Amino acid sequence: MKILITGSSGMLGTDLCKALAKDHDIAGVDINVPPVKVHAFHSASVIDADEIGRIMEGEKPDLVIHAAAWTDVDGCERDPEKAEAVNVKGTRNIVNAAAGRNIPVMFISTDFVFDGNKREPYMEDDDPCPVSVYGRTKYEAEEVVKSGSSAYAIVRTSWLFGRNGRNFVDTILSKAASGERLRVVNDQTGSPTYTKDLSAALAGFLCSGRVPGRDIFHVSNSGRCSWYEFAEYITGYKGFKEAVIEKVASDELARPAKRPCFSVLDNGKFSRATGYIMRPWKEALEEYLGGVGSWESRVDRGG
Numbered sequence: 001m002k003i004l005i006t007g008s009s010g011m012l013g014t015d016l017c018k019a020l021a022k023d024h025d026i027a028g029v030d031i032n033v034p035p036v037k038v039h040a041f042h043s044a045s046v047i048d049a050d051e052i053g054r055i056m057e058g059e060k061p062d063l064v065i066h067a068a069a070w071t072d073v074d075g076c077e078r079d080p081e082k083a084e085a086v087n088v089k090g091t092r093n094i095v096n097a098a099a100g101r102n103i104p105v106m107f108i109s110t111d112f113v114f115d116g117n118k119r120e121p122y123m124e125d126d127d128p129c130p131v132s133v134y135g136r137t138k139y140e141a142e143e144v145v146k147s148g149s150s151a152y153a154i155v156r157t158s159w160l161f162g163r164n165g166r167n168f169v170d171t172i173l174s175k176a177a178s179g180e181r182l183r184v185v186n187d188q189t190g191s192p193t194y195t196k197d198l199s200a201a202l203a204g205f206l207c208s209g210r211v212p213g214r215d216i217f218h219v220s221n222s223g224r225c226s227w228y229e230f231a232e233y234i235t236g237y238k239g240f241k242e243a244v245i246e247k248v249a250s251d252e253l254a255r256p257a258k259r260p261c262f263s264v265l266d267n268g269k270f271s272r273a274t275g276y277i278m279r280p281w282k283e284a285l286e287e288y289l290g291g292v293g294s295w296e297s298r299v300d301r302g303g
């Protein structure tokens with residue numbers, strides 16, 4: 001199958017390209033050049049409807065995976081117009097270009113569509129109620145996908161870390177290595193998710209012959225923690241025994257965007273549909289920290 005991946009140079013997009021290239025022809029779209037070789041790459045913004053239409057016409061993919069987004073949660077809060085343009089209008093352009101050619105869309109969405117008031121894992125049919133501009137624009141984009149595509153899969157995931165993007169794990173380790181005192185919130189709970197695992201799960205979904213119908217799935221590594229517990233596990237695993245991590249409440253950090261205090265996603269529907277079980281986040285993190293291209297070598301390369 002030929003798959004067009006938007007956001008192909010991002011943290012998730014890069015791993016998606018790698019995981020799917022084994023069985024599919026991949027074409028990427030991003031505003032940044034890709035760190036890995038893809039069959040075809042288009043340097044373009046999803047905001048440019050004409051350009052997206054031309055790319056769709058030229059590539060004629062069998063499926064679009066729309067992962068491009070403006071993911072800077074505080075940035076979105078400061079500049080809602082840009083957030084709206086990239087996350088909502090960009091999605092509308094992708095959906096319109098795909099729908100006109102009967103191409104199904106897999107849209108990558110987020111746990112941040114929820115307000116965090118639940119205390120049990122969120123199900124796919126729980127009502128979204130975003131508390132930030134980022135969450136609102138991603139939810140609006142979901143609605144664009146639902147109303148504009150005859151075949152779609154909305155995949156909500158959470159707290160991503162991976163080799164090809166700035167992420168919490170690397171930030172914590174570089175601060176710990178430089179002896180910086182860490183202040184980490186202990187009142188937000190979620191499920192850290194390795195982009196390599198999410199990509200493998202989605203590759204499995206597509207290889208099992210499933211194509212998007214009209215579905216929403218939650219897909220995250222299993223287990224849960226607070227950001228503080230996540231930071232403790234990261235530094236403990238890497239042997240930063242002297243790292244001082246101070247537990248703080250979200251309002252002490254006074255960040256521009258509010259975050260849901262609980263955004264664990266229930267993976268049950270995805271597991272039942274595909275037979276795919278997401279492994280615990282701690283196992284995924286240990287592979288990320290210990291494997292080839294480990295944190296030290298990425299820092300040594302300056303990446």
Ligand SMILES: NC(=O)c1ccc[n+]([C@@H]2O[C@H](COP(=O)([O-])OP(=O)(O)OC[C@H]3O[C@@H](n4cnc5c(N)ncnc54)[C@H](OP(=O)(O)O)[C@@H]3O)[C@@H](O)[C@H]2O)c1
Pocket residue numbers: 006007008009010011012013029030031032044045046047066067068069070071086090108109110111138157158159160161164165
């Ligand atoms: N990160 C998380 O914790 C998380 C959690 C849940 C869901 N998600 C969703 O998962 C997807 C992938 O996230 P990620 O963490 O891999 O993000 P990422 O690393 O920021 O990847 C997104 C890619 O899209 C690019 N992009 C931004 N604006 C664009 C535009 N107008 N046209 C084309 N490309 C554009 C980004 O470029 P720039 O880097 O220059 O902006 C980046 O290369 C997103 O849809 C996000 O909403 C992320």
